[in-house]
Amino acid sequence: MSTCVNLSQAQTDHGDFIERVRKMSDQDVRKCYQCGKCSAGCPVHNCNGMDVSPNRIMRMVQLGMEEEVLKTKTIWVCVVCSTCTARCPRDIDIGRVMDGLRIMAYKKNYLQYAKNATDFHQTFFNNIATFGRAYEMAFAIGLTLKTGYMFGILDLAPATLLKGNLPFFPSKLKNSRQIKEIVENIKRMEGEK
Amino acid sequence: MKYAYYPGCSLHATQKAYDMSVKAVCKTLGIELWEIPDWVCCGASSAHSLGHLLGLAIPAKTLVSAEKEGLDVVAPCAACWQRLVWVNHEVTTNPDMRDKINKAIGAELKGTSKVLSIMEAVNSAGIDKISQAVKKPLKGLKVASYYGCYYVKPPKIAHVDDPESPHLIDDMMVALGAEAIDWPYKTECCGASLGFIDFDTTLMMSKKVLDFAVKSGAELIVTACPLCQMNLDMYQSKINKKFGTKYNIPVCYFTQLMAYTMGYSANELGMGKNYTAYESAFSKIG
Known part of the structure; x- marks a missing residue:
């Protein structure tokens, strides 16, 4: 990264960022001493999928660089495989930190790199909330309309349909509203706070 | 032995x-599976990205029925399995979260049903029983057991086996007569559902897994996760196209290979639903 950051200013303005990350993820990023094991073992980082390595994300959280962290591509491409978590000598669950940062970025509407990720999560979630179980055909079409996802794998479509690996109809269950009911309950609980 | 069975969306579609x-392996080994009625999707990997409580409450809903029956649960999908394990972890260690989850699902979950991966459930029948059920031994077929990440990481929650060097599937493969090859990418991530978000990076991640398996001498890769299977099997042709490689290694579920050795036909095990050609590797079996 080549951005210039005024660290004193970041501490003044966002000194409580690390505390908010702790509340969101139940993880204390203060403990990180920059050994770099998380980045060394990160399969996404090692395939050049990230713009900022995981250990730098940890340091940026410590320094209060809130906006910079929440605007990285890294937080959206972390797959939470938890290799970093398994190897962290300071016992930080970095995967959970990433989950927490994603939710924070989403709330702040920092979605520059998030389009594909949020399109995926929202399309998938609406799908299961509607049908109770994943209805892949509708999901594939819905995601393609938003991101063009299927255009890249159209060559696999004939085989997939012939093999019966993409059923035309959704799975039937008695109460397909179960997930919707949970969403409504959680909304009500949040309203009660 | 009887378990509550949570197939999850992938296994039904x-x-x-x-x-x-x-089902074939369990039938042969005398493991009874009772499918949880009216189960819903576990929410992975979207629900927990949209909210912590949401990500726990949705899989919790399905656990309630199993708990009422007093049965431990088997979930063959790695993502479903880990979400269910998270629920049990939170419900048994965090009373505050347990209350929230129960309020969200309108039921009382205590966390008394253990959640088992399919490799644990099959292994619980005993290695002797597995090897006695073999009718067509693998005759030294070189098999790479690929566990992926979800079953063993993060190790405090997901600890089916050692996070860096698991051997549960390897042991079962040896019982079937295979040579379980030693290779370094057993628990490396294949990219999982990142394929929907950043396809190129995912192909690169899966390519590395294939590369190590092939270079280590494997003739076949076995998996226990629908995402690993999809990324290594369905996308193998995409990987070859993108990187100019010529991988041609069959990838199947360890249960497909196991049931085949126990006398089931390739057809009964849906081998034709896989994308990579399995015939030449399977021709050595028997």
């Missing part, structure tokens, strides 16, 4: 072959 082979 895009990965029916996994469902068929799990």
Whole structure:
């Protein structure tokens, strides 16, 4: 990264960022001493999928660089495989930190790199909330309309349909509203706070 | 032995072959599966990205029925399995979160049903029983057991086996007569559902896994996760196209290979639903 950051200013303005990350993820990023094991073992980082390595994300959280962290591509491409978590000598669950940062970025509407990720999560979630179980055909079409996802794998479509690996109809269950009911309950609980 | 069975969405739709082979193996080994009635999707990997409580409450809903029956649960999908394990972890260690989850699902979950992966459930029948059930031994077929990440990481929650060097599937493969090859990418991530977000990076991640398996001498890769299977099997042709490689290694579920050695036909196990050609590797079996 080549951005210039005024660290004193970041501490003044966002000194409580690390505390908010702790509340969101139940993880204390203060403990990180920059050994770099998380980045060394990160399969996404090692395939050049990230713009900022995981250990730098940890340091940026410590320094209060809130906006910079929440605007990285890294937080959206972390797959939470938890290799970093398994190897962290300071016992930080970095995967959970990433989950927490994603939710924070989403709330702040920092979605520059998030389009594909949020399109995926929202399309998938609406799908299961509607049908109770994943209805892949509708999901594939819905995601393609938003991101063009299927255009890249159209060559696999004939085989997939012939093999019966993409059923035309959704799975039937008695109460397909179960997930919707949970969403409504959680909304009500949040309203009660 | 009787378990509550949570197949999850994949096993009922895009990965029916996994469902068929799990049932075949369990039938042979005398493991009874009671499918949880009216189960819903576990929410992975979207629900927990949209909210912590949401990600726990949705899989919790399905656990309630199993708990009422007093049965431990088997979930063959790695993502479903880990979400269910998270629920049990939170419900048994965090009373505050347990209350929230119960309020969200309108039921009382205590966390008394253990959640088992399919490799643990099959292994619980005993290695002797597995090897005695073999009718067509693998005759030294070189098999790479690929566990992926979800079953073993993060190790405090997901600890089916050692996070860096698991051997549960390897042991079962040896019982079937295979040579379990030693290779370094057993628990490396294949990219999982990142394929929907950043396809190129995912192909690169899966390529590395294939590369190590092939270079280590494997003739076949076995998996226990629908996402690993999809990324290594379905996308193998995409990987070859993108990187100019010529991988031609069959990838199947360990339950498909196991049930085949126990006398089931390739057809009964949905082998034709896989994308990579398995015939030449399977011709050595028997």
